[in-house]
Amino acid sequence: MAAVDVEDESILASIFKDSFPDSWRDNPDFAAYLSELSSFGVEKLSREPERLAEERAQILQQTRELAFSNYQTFIRTADCTEHIYRDFGRVESSVSRLLDKLPSFGERCRGFMKEAEEIGASRRMNSLTLNRHTEILEILEIPQLMDTCVRNGYYEEALELAAYVKRLEKKHSCLPVIQGIVREVRQSTQLMLNQLLQQLRSNSQLPVCLRVIGYLRRMDVFTEAELRVKFLQARGTWLHSILAAISEDDPYFHITKTIEACRVHLFDIITQYRAIFSDEDPLVPPAGGQVNEAAIFHGWVVQKVAEFLETLERDLQRGVGGRLDSLLGQCMYFGLSFSRVGADFRGQLAPMFQRVAAETFRRAVQEAVEKFQEDMNLYTLIALPSVLGGTIPPAAPSTQPGTLQPPMSLLDFQPLACFLNNILTAFNDLRLCCPVGLAQDVTRCLEDALKKVTRQILVFHRAEESAFSSREKELFDQFCCSYADDLLPFLNRCLQVLFPPAQLALVLGVPPTQLHRYGSLGCVDLAAVLEPLDFLLPQREVVPPGSEPELDISGELSSLTFEPQLTEPQTGPDLTPDPAQTQSGITDSEVTEPRSEEPDEDTIQDQEFSLD
Numbered sequence: 001m002a003a004v005d006v007e008d009e010s011i012l013a014s015i016f017k018d019s020f021p022d023s024w025r026d027n028p029d030f031a032a033y034l035s036e037l038s039s040f041g042v043e044k045l046s047r048e049p050e051r052l053a054e055e056r057a058q059i060l061q062q063t064r065e066l067a068f069s070n071y072q073t074f075i076r077t078a079d080c081t082e083h084i085y086r087d088f089g090r091v092e093s094s095v096s097r098l099l100d101k102l103p104s105f106g107e108r109c110r111g112f113m114k115e116a117e118e119i120g121a122s123r124r125m126n127s128l129t130l131n132r133h134t135e136i137l138e139i140l141e142i143p144q145l146m147d148t149c150v151r152n153g154y155y156e157e158a159l160e161l162a163a164y165v166k167r168l169e170k171k172h173s174c175l176p177v178i179q180g181i182v183r184e185v186r187q188s189t190q191l192m193l194n195q196l197l198q199q200l201r202s203n204s205q206l207p208v209c210l211r212v213i214g215y216l217r218r219m220d221v222f223t224e225a226e227l228r229v230k231f232l233q234a235r236g237t238w239l240h241s242i243l244a245a246i247s248e249d250d251p252y253f254h255i256t257k258t259i260e261a262c263r264v265h266l267f268d269i270i271t272q273y274r275a276i277f278s279d280e281d282p283l284v285p286p287a288g289g290q291v292n293e294a295a296i297f298h299g300w301v302v303q304k305v306a307e308f309l310e311t312l313e314r315d316l317q318r319g320v321g322g323r324l325d326s327l328l329g330q331c332m333y334f335g336l337s338f339s340r341v342g343a344d345f346r347g348q349l350a351p352m353f354q355r356v357a358a359e360t361f362r363r364a365v366q367e368a369v370e371k372f373q374e375d376m377n378l379y380t381l382i383a384l385p386s387v388l389g390g391t392i393p394p395a396a397p398s399t400q401p402g403t404l405q406p407p408m409s410l411l412d413f414q415p416l417a418c419f420l421n422n423i424l425t426a427f428n429d430l431r432l433c434c435p436v437g438l439a440q441d442v443t444r445c446l447e448d449a450l451k452k453v454t455r456q457i458l459v460f461h462r463a464e465e466s467a468f469s470s471r472e473k474e475l476f477d478q479f480c481c482s483y484a485d486d487l488l489p490f491l492n493r494c495l496q497v498l499f500p501p502a503q504l505a506l507v508l509g510v511p512p513t514q515l516h517r518y519g520s521l522g523c524v525d526l527a528a529v530l531e532p533l534d535f536l537l538p539q540r541e542v543v544p545p546g547s548e549p550e551l552d553i554s555g556e557l558s559s560l561t562f563e564p565q566l567t568e569p570q571t572g573p574d575l576t577p578d579p580a581q582t583q584s585g586i587t588d589s590e591v592t593e594p595r596s597e598e599p600d601e602d603t604i605q606d607q608e609f610s611l612d
Contacts, residue, residue, distance in 0.1 A: 143184035200234035368422035407486035
């Protein structure tokens with residue numbers, strides 16, 4: 001049946017394809033009517049329109065009657081329908097607005113619930129905070145308490161607070177309040193660190209240094225090697241401030257005060273370091289890339305000694321007058337005191353003082369030669385009483401004990417007398433600090449100076465020879481003989497007093513008779529000096545320096561009484577004074593210089609020369 005109905009419907013649809021709207025297809029009455037209509041015959045089907053028209057007219061009539069009889073009902077129904085329609089429209093718009101606002105309302109409700117939960121949690125936290133108000137207040141006041149302790153110097157309490165804050169940070173590092181407290185406490189800790197280091201940069205004694213280093217170790221901001229470096233840097237800064245405050249106007253005053261400050265304060269720093277830190281490790285670098293802590297202190301001490309030696313070298317170059325011996329004694333004592341801490345630097349002082357002594361002597365000899373040249377340019381041969389008499393009176397014995405009397409015949413020749421006086425002054429200055437190692441340099445310097453003097457005498461002879469009278473010729477010969485026979489041997493004797501041959505031979509490890517093999521060593525080569533004047537001097541037997549009989553210094557000075565002038569023994573390589581030189585050396589009497597202008601007869605006879 002279902003298949004027949006579907007077939008019938010398809011046939012009807014094809015027949016009445018365009019006769020009715022598509023919406024009627026779904027109406028069951030319309031389908032039933034079509035089915036009924038298809039079952040009619042032709043006759044009945046032809047009467048069907050009439051029947052339908054009659055039925056339509058009847059329905060319309062009934063409708064009119066119904067509407068007439070019930071028009072009030074229809075009117076009220078229409079009014080109600082209209083009202084209902086309008087009400088439904090308003091309800092629909094309200095529902096639409098409600099639906100639009102429901103999402104935001106739901107969101108606000110959820111926000112309200114969240115805020116309510118937060119308010120509830122905050123209320124619970126406030127209640128808990130109120131119950132623990134005292135404990136929280138103590139924690140919040142930690143930064144202020146830390147700052148007060150640091151500024152008042154209560155470092156023990158400050159370290160306890162810092163340790164407590166570290167424990168808080170480990171437990172509650174995520175809390176902003178704890179983070180702020182930790183940050184402020186770290187700032188106070190940095191201030192405490194600066195204050196502790198500043199104490200090390202001041203005049204702190206050993207107990208203070210021990211306490212400060214203990215605090216620094218407990219702060220745990222430096223490794224052990226860094227702590228040693230910081231200690232040495234801070235104490236070195238304090239020492240540098242003391243040295244910088246010393247006036248540099250007078251080199252001798254500056255270096256003596258520097259020696260005193262370094263000897264006292266540097267020794268204290270070393271003592272403090274050794275009392276605080278233990279340096280039992282060797283200086284050899286350890287394996288594994290570890291820091292050699294012992295080498296830190298060793299390098300610092302070497303640096304400070306090097307800085308002192310640089311200062312000493314600079315002040316020596318500026319000049320310390322005639323107080324080189326006193327300065328040497330202080331430096332040697334300084335080095336000796338440092339030998340107790342394994343930092344003896346006396347071996348580095350000898351070359352330095354030796355250079356200064358040699359340079360001072362060289363300048364003095366150069367000035368003496370220049371003065372001699374000026375005197376010779378103005379010199380005029382004059383017949384003095386001792387020369388006119390034909391004989392030179394013997395030198396009077398020295399009236400001052402401890403003096404080595406120069407030849408009195410030199411008084412007749414003012415340039416030679418002044419030159420000798422200047423050389424003796426240089427010898428007296430050299431005697432104050434006379435290392436044996438300078439023997440060759442001093443001898444060579446003096447020999448070069450004497451060669452220049454010889455050349456100047458020869459220049460004078462060539463310039464004045466044509467104008468010489470017989471008396472002036474005789475006087476000039478006497479001048480040359482006095483230079484060759486009196487001045488030069490006396491200077492050799494002075495050199496041997498300064499550098500005794502026995503001592504030189506002992507140092508070199510050779511017999512005194514073999515000393516000449518080492519060249520100009522404590523004895524000027526007279527033959528080389530006088531070679532340009534050989535044609536002016538009388539013939540004599542020239543004895544080479546090596547074959548001359550050794551000068552007996554003890555015999556020469558046996559009749560003289562000498563007082564030792566060095567109050568402190570000088571130590572160090574090449575600077576240890578020989579006992580014989582100290583006891584029989586040159587003393588400190590003043591040398592009287594003759595006037596540079598032409599002397600008169602009464603004055604020249606009263607001059608005395610002495611090698612102090």
